[in-house]
Amino acid sequence: MSPIPKSTPENPEFRSGNLPFLAKRVSPTMMEVPASARSDMRVPVHVWADEELWRQISRDRTLLQIVNVATLPGIAGAAHAMPDAHEGYGFPVGGVAAFRARDGIISPGGVGYDINCGVRLLAAEVGHGQVKNRLEPIVSDLARSIPSGTGKGSHLRFTNADLDRILGEGCSFLAERGLATREDLKTIEGGGALPAADPGAVSEKAKQRGGGQLGSIGSGNHFVEVQKVDRIFDEAAADALGLWKGQITVLIHTGSRGLGHQVCTDYVRAMDAVMARHGIHLPDRELACAPFDSPEGKKYFGAMCAAANFAFSNRQAITYAAREVFRRALGEEDGGLRLIYDVAHNMAKLERHGAEDLLVHRKGATRAFGPSHPETPAAYQGIGQPVLIPGSMGTASYVLVGTDEGFGLSFGSTCHGAGRAMSRTAAKKVQKGNEVRKDLEDKGIIVRCASAGELAEEAPHAYKDVDRVVDVVHQAGLARKVARLVPLGVVKG
């Protein structure tokens, strides 16, 4: 064995200390850090990665963070890091952990600040050949119709009473207002309305911060992208999803905006104050948590579900705007956009796994239920729940479906994207925003983004190779590849 390097900021190659050297390869797609690696671990850590992704993941503090997660009370099975995992705060991004509902915890930091950040895929009636001369005005109209940027408000107006109904009823309320169809509700995770939502548990500050932002993208890595289906891997599954080669699709990536950010801020603070009373001692204060079966745990779960309903509704309101844009450009007959699926990647869900009810935290990870799971939408029974993996800006995105096998391997979870490989500062040193824009335009991708700085920070070279990440997921059996989508136009915050 090689000498174990010291864990110091001066040795940035190994910021997780000796943990990379205590791990062993279990399969070509999985490494395990045994529960004996640190005395406070309750379960082992499973890192889903091939050699190259393992090399990237073991470089920063991802392993340290997921090992910290493995110490939390009531954790079941193993703590998981997905192939796109990278250092975050508290939980790593790409972290999955399940806690027994009867004696485990719930952690706002295990969900993240952007509650129910997620992805939604819409499929057009038309192929690339039919719209390629109209793409530029379509992308420009999307940029005008869908607000983007930090704190940017919505074109839609809702009363305070409406906001409470959105928090409580999610997309069902939007269907009542004509912003969603009943068909849409059938292909959104949880029907776009989590019944445990408690609008009363959402603070006035949270409502003030994000209440007016419904129907807006936000900033950072959030976007609306016009794409075409570039490749089909599984004809039968693609057919069941209604995807065909050359078809135009629209991918929406955003979350609960300022409302979710403030809910997380409020409850990290609240749980930090009560942990000692519950006898919980943590290796990292950002893992602040409370027993799920405690007043604080239940209240956060209600607030988190309400913020999740807001996020589903946010993507629904953007869908409404995108449909208007496509109808204006292509007419009623050709301008339709059918919702393929909407999936969360920052959420804690109460799920039955074997004989146990578990609260599965997925932070930067996607639920991926198989063909026979009762929560897989009726239209996709026998195929599997669609899993939507956006690539970095300018690279491919993927549609996969969950597997029954994956339910036992990773609590029915998979990756959520390419995963950052480079800091924002480093990304900006590699290439300036206007150079990134030119590179994308040289590839024929239409870019609408007001901020050159944001473009530089989100450049493709700042991310892992999404093709490799998805291949690991596919080979490991966590999900199955169905189709590859390539970008034609992107609207960014």
Added chain:
Amino acid sequence: MNPVPCERWHRWVDHTSEVQLEVGAESLAGLAVEAGRALGLLMLRGAPEEVAGPARILEVSSVDRDALLVDWLNEILFVAETESWVPVEFTVEESSPTRLRVAARGVPVEEVPSSVKAATFHGLKVEEHDGSFRAEVIFDV
């Protein structure tokens, strides 16, 4: 309380996905002022041309001195996002290890140029060495 700017500093440290701030000052109150200024400049993507308008009072109370720094920075984020006004100049009116009352002046913006979701407890350090203070904070962006 008069600020002593020459004893205050901040720098941004590489982090794979978020942004990490290191900040130093002559006192805990100075630390809050410098960290708040750094956050304001981060949100504005650089120094403003001018700070306009009257000062406003921002107040926070917390369970301990580490939490006070996080809560203070989160209050700045809240005000910036809800009022399209990014505070960058601060005069401390009252301070204790668990409470801050600050007069803030800032910059009105149409929208906050750079997105910051929250200040976190992850890797949070507030330390005193030989009469000066130093802190590390990671922001979710």
